[in-house]
Amino acid sequence: MFRLKRAAAVALAATLALAGCAAGGGETGGGDGSGGGDGGGGTLTWGVIAPASTFAQKDMRWANESPYGQAVYDSLLRANPDFEVEPNLATEWEYNEDNTVLTLTLRDDVTFTNGETLTAEDAAASLLAFKGGASPNATLLRNLADARAIDETTLELTLGAPDPGMLSNLTQNAGLVAPAELVDDPAMATEPVGSGPYILNTGETVVGSSYVFDKNEDYWKPEDQHYDKLVLQVYTDPTALLNAVQGGQLNVTNVVDKTTVPQMEAAGYTLNRSELDWSGFLIMDRAGTLVPALGDVRVRQAINFALDREALLATMGAGFGEPTTQIFAPWSPSFDEELDEFYEYDVDRAKELLAEAGYEDGFEVTMPQTPSVAASTWTLMADQLAQIGITVNYEQVQATEFIPGILAAKYPMTWFQLQMGPTDWQLSQFQIAEQATWNPLRYTTPEVEEWIATIQTGTEDEAAEAGQELNRYLVENAWNAPFFRPTVTFMSDANTEAVPQTGNAVPYLWNVQPK
Amino acid sequence: MLRFILRRLLAGVILLFAVSSLAYLLLYLGAGDIARQILGQEATQEQVQQLNTRLGLDQPLLTRYFGWLAGAVTGDFGASWFTNQPVIAAITSRLAVTLSLVIGTVTLTAIVGTALGVWAARKRGAADRTVQIVSVLGFAIPGFLIAIFLVNLFALNLKLFRPTGYIPIGTSFTGWLSTVTLPIIALAIGAIAAIAAQVRGSVIDTMRQDWVRTLRSRGLSENRVLYKHVLRNAGGPALAVLAVQFVGLLGGAVIVEQIFAIPGLGPIATQSTGQGDIPLVMGLVVVTAALVVVVNIVIEILHGFLNPKARIS
Numbered sequence: 001m002f003r004l005k006r007a008a009a010v011a012l013a014a015t016l017a018l019a020g021c022a023a024g025g026g027e028t029g030g031g032d033g034s035g036g037g038d039g040g041g042g043t044l045t046w047g048v049i050a051p052a053s054t055f056a057q058k059d060m061r062w063a064n065e066s067p068y069g070q071a072v073y074d075s076l077l078r079a080n081p082d083f084e085v086e087p088n089l090a091t092e093w094e095y096n097e098d099n100t101v102l103t104l105t106l107r108d109d110v111t112f113t114n115g116e117t118l119t120a121e122d123a124a125a126s127l128l129a130f131k132g133g134a135s136p137n138a139t140l141l142r143n144l145a146d147a148r149a150i151d152e153t154t155l156e157l158t159l160g161a162p163d164p165g166m167l168s169n170l171t172q173n174a175g176l177v178a179p180a181e182l183v184d185d186p187a188m189a190t191e192p193v194g195s196g197p198y199i200l201n202t203g204e205t206v207v208g209s210s211y212v213f214d215k216n217e218d219y220w221k222p223e224d225q226h227y228d229k230l231v232l233q234v235y236t237d238p239t240a241l242l243n244a245v246q247g248g249q250l251n252v253t254n255v256v257d258k259t260t261v262p263q264m265e266a267a268g269y270t271l272n273r274s275e276l277d278w279s280g281f282l283i284m285d286r287a288g289t290l291v292p293a294l295g296d297v298r299v300r301q302a303i304n305f306a307l308d309r310e311a312l313l314a315t316m317g318a319g320f321g322e323p324t325t326q327i328f329a330p331w332s333p334s335f336d337e338e339l340d341e342f343y344e345y346d347v348d349r350a351k352e353l354l355a356e357a358g359y360e361d362g363f364e365v366t367m368p369q370t371p372s373v374a375a376s377t378w379t380l381m382a383d384q385l386a387q388i389g390i391t392v393n394y395e396q397v398q399a400t401e402f403i404p405g406i407l408a409a410k411y412p413m414t415w416f417q418l419q420m421g422p423t424d425w426q427l428s429q430f431q432i433a434e435q436a437t438w439n440p441l442r443y444t445t446p447e448v449e450e451w452i453a454t455i456q457t458g459t460e461d462e463a464a465e466a467g468q469e470l471n472r473y474l475v476e477n478a479w480n481a482p483f484f485r486p487t488v489t490f491m492s493d494a495n496t497e498a499v500p501q502t503g504n505a506v507p508y509l510w511n512v513q514p515k
Numbered sequence: 516m517l518r519f520i521l522r523r524l525l526a527g528v529i530l531l532f533a534v535s536s537l538a539y540l541l542l543y544l545g546a547g548d549i550a551r552q553i554l555g556q557e558a559t560q561e562q563v564q565q566l567n568t569r570l571g572l573d574q575p576l577l578t579r580y581f582g583w584l585a586g587a588v589t590g591d592f593g594a595s596w597f598t599n600q601p602v603i604a605a606i607t608s609r610l611a612v613t614l615s616l617v618i619g620t621v622t623l624t625a626i627v628g629t630a631l632g633v634w635a636a637r638k639r640g641a642a643d644r645t646v647q648i649v650s651v652l653g654f655a656i657p658g659f660l661i662a663i664f665l666v667n668l669f670a671l672n673l674k675l676f677r678p679t680g681y682i683p684i685g686t687s688f689t690g691w692l693s694t695v696t697l698p699i700i701a702l703a704i705g706a707i708a709a710i711a712a713q714v715r716g717s718v719i720d721t722m723r724q725d726w727v728r729t730l731r732s733r734g735l736s737e738n739r740v741l742y743k744h745v746l747r748n749a750g751g752p753a754l755a756v757l758a759v760q761f762v763g764l765l766g767g768a769v770i771v772e773q774i775f776a777i778p779g780l781g782p783i784a785t786q787s788t789g790q791g792d793i794p795l796v797m798g799l800v801v802v803t804a805a806l807v808v809v810v811n812i813v814i815e816i817l818h819g820f821l822n823p824k825a826r827i828s
Contacts, residue, residue: 051786053553054599061555134566136558189599206608207600208786209778210680233680233776236786239663240679240776246671247678400547400791403556404563418556430557437559 044227044496044512047241047253051208051234055192055200057126057178058133063276063419063505064254066173067232070509071213073194075175076104076123076155077167081511083331083422083502085167089118089177089195090155099162099457104155110220112179112195120149125180127157130173139429140165140174162457164425168503197225197509209234226513245269251496252512254505255489258318269491272507274500277417278327279316280307280482281381282431285412286443291365294412298357300478304343305350306388312483316377320487326475327482328427329420331502334467339475350388362389367414369394370402381415409440417486422503424467428452432474447473520812527808531801535587538800539580539793546791553596553790570596583797592801593794595787602798605783610802612681613772613779617764619699624706625757631707632714632753633746636722646711653708658767662701662774669697679776698771705767706760713756717749724748750821758814762807 050064060069078088090104110118124147131141143163150156182193191202198213205211213230235241238257244250246267255261265271288295309323326339354360369378382392397405406414421427431438433452454466488505492498499511550566567573592602635646670678676697682690722745730740772781787795
């Protein structure tokens with residue numbers, strides 16, 4: 001008996017000691033996920049669905065990770081919620097005559113959290129580091145040939161070619177500024193030094209789970225600091241996220257599983273809608289190299305007519321989205337509302353077109369299928385094409401092999417969800433132009449390349465006109481078969497206001513504030 | 516004793532080597548294009564190539580493995596490919612959280628499981644049948660379902676506990692309790708069922724032994740027979756089950772931590788495995804395997820403590 005008692009005492013002591021370790025971890029880690037619901041002045045607890053890949057300015061990511069970057073850094077320019085460019089670190093900017101030299105005037109009253117003053121030197125070093133860095137968006141600066149400081153507050157960017165996206169790029173991760181002497185310091189990945197409104201609290205942060213930030217007391221623009229503390233709490237599990245919302249632990253959050261949105265609304269949260277991506281078939285083999293049938297425009301049009309977009313939206317997007325047949329964003333000057341309904345669901349018309357093209361008996365096409373998308377989705381897509389005699393042979397691939405397989409030009413077509421912009425120039429460089437990443441079979445036509453060239457070098461009006469023509473051409477020639485634009489569902493509680501950001505997955509940090 | 520521990524530790528090191536080699540091979544075979552996975556849809560193919568080179572993913576398997584091993588032996592497990600955090604820091608900051616859950620669960624399991632088992636074995640009849648039915652149920656219902664039920668009832672409706680998150684014990688003890696109670700109960704129910712069934716069975720078996728009859732005939736009180744002699748004999752198998760439970764609970768904690776958004780090893784274990792974050796997964800494999808080795812040594816020592824026949828001289 002005595003020994004048993006002693007064993008129990010030892011076990012208890014061990015438990016307490018370990019619990020003590022956990023407590024000690026409070027210094028080095030242990031976010032509490034608390035602080036929700038107290039709106040003004042105090043803590044903003046924000047549910048995010050992606051941990052920070054890095055805090056290093058030169059490798060910084062965007063979209064779902066934008067709050068991390070915006071907390072600790074400032075960007076040269078800023079985009080308003082409609083994606084119009086506004087001053088930030090740079091107060092004025094001017095292009096030369098042929099749009100190859102961009103001169104920016106910077107503020108002189110901004111300091112980094114290490115106490116040093118932010119100068120044009122820092123901005124130049126940051127831009128060049130980002131261009132050579134590991135961010136997936138490093139190509140935003142592909143046309144930047146050089147960046148140099150003319151004096152303390154004058155920054156001159158030399159472009160290898162005109163880049164209509166340059167100003168808006170500088171509002172995103174490409175425009176963030178870190179101290180010149182630290183841009184290549186590996187420590188920046190975990191202990192960033194910037195001039196932003198908040199400072200990463202490495203003691204309270206648990207990397208990958210919760211990121212805690214304290215207010216930067218010396219911030220140059222205090223009116224943008226709506227809170228004393230910012231907690232970015234990572235949720236990858238939809239159940240946990242829903243529980244946190246229903247328990248009132250979050251002020252604002254992105255949503256992992258859209259079918260939980262009604263329950264979140266029932267818990268008193270407001271749904272803030274915006275759009276970012278298009279979802280649908282990428283018909284990449286427009287030359288008919290892999291599947292000759294796809295080289296015929298009537299076949300590609302038939303695929304578009306065969307799609308019941310409402311049904312696809314209900315199944316794949318839980319009804320949150322807008323059916324469409326174009327890949328240009330509603331905020332683009334090239335967007336055309338008519339092109340949302342260019343191909344009505346019409347199986348007979350689709351069959352007719354196939355027959356005209358000589359494929360009345362249909363044909364077979366191989367597409368990749370990944371387990372990260374629900375099986376019912378793949379079945380529904382195959383069923384839609386089966387109605388007109390097209391047989392889909394799915395090739396099962398791991399989630400990690402899905403994108404590489406597509407980009408290695410292994411498949412004639414595939415389902416995917418791609419970003420729409422934010423600008424026409426970026427959209428065309430991303431998924432239309434011959435060398436675009438998402439044009440793996442490198443198909444193009446002279447008129448398409450010409451429109452893209454006009455978007456790059458033409459005046460604003462010329463570019464808008466070219467964009468419109470390009471958009472209509474892509475739809476009429478069925479370069480793709482879009483299903484819908486999924487709604488970005490961002491939830492905010494009763495005490496918090498969040499203004500959705502055009503062209504981004506989540507609102508910008510300063511647009512989330514107490515009501 | 517010391518020799519025994521040394522021998523066991525040596526075996527443990529060999530086990531660690533075998534487990535880590537196997538894990539590395541499996542990760543290599545199942546990895547896919549990690550650089551693309553890291554960079555996402557926006558990166559160009561050239562950027563993906565560059566990252567492959569930077570991470571050494573274009574090297575042959577053996578070169579990569581020995582590179583990792585050389586680092587690991589000196590305690591350098593590298594940094595996560597997805598968050599850039601050093602692996603050691605990622606694991607140490609989270610291990611204590613998971614261990615506090617698991618050890619809390621094991622303690623609760625040992626106490627409640629033994630009490631239930633002994634009670635059933637002594638009373639038999641209705642009490643016994645109730646315990647048996649409850650343990651089958653406890654065994655059959657998966658921990659995550661129990662977790663979801665507990666959150667809905669006690670956190671969301673009754674608002675007695677926090678639905679998600681974790682507060683370190685040093686920040687606030689009551690806060691800590693409010694975050695770990697539900698996860699520990701969710702984890703413990705299955706384990707309690709197993710321990711209760713085990714203790715009940717062994718106690719009943721032991722009670723039938725001749726020497727127990729002899730003890731009784733010598734006039735020892737029933738309590739003394741039970742607690743001093745029977746339980747000690749019956750404790751061995753229960754302890755073995757508990758050891759297995761401990762290892763199983765590390766796995767169970769992974770899921771329960773997801774549901775409660777607790778920043779333990781669970782979230783990074785699922786994330787890093789799904790993404791192919793090889794440095795982090797390997798660090799986790801080594802730490803988990805080391806834990807298993809240590810727990811087994813401790814259990815064997817405890818076993819000898821309970822049963823002189825099994826004592827290591």
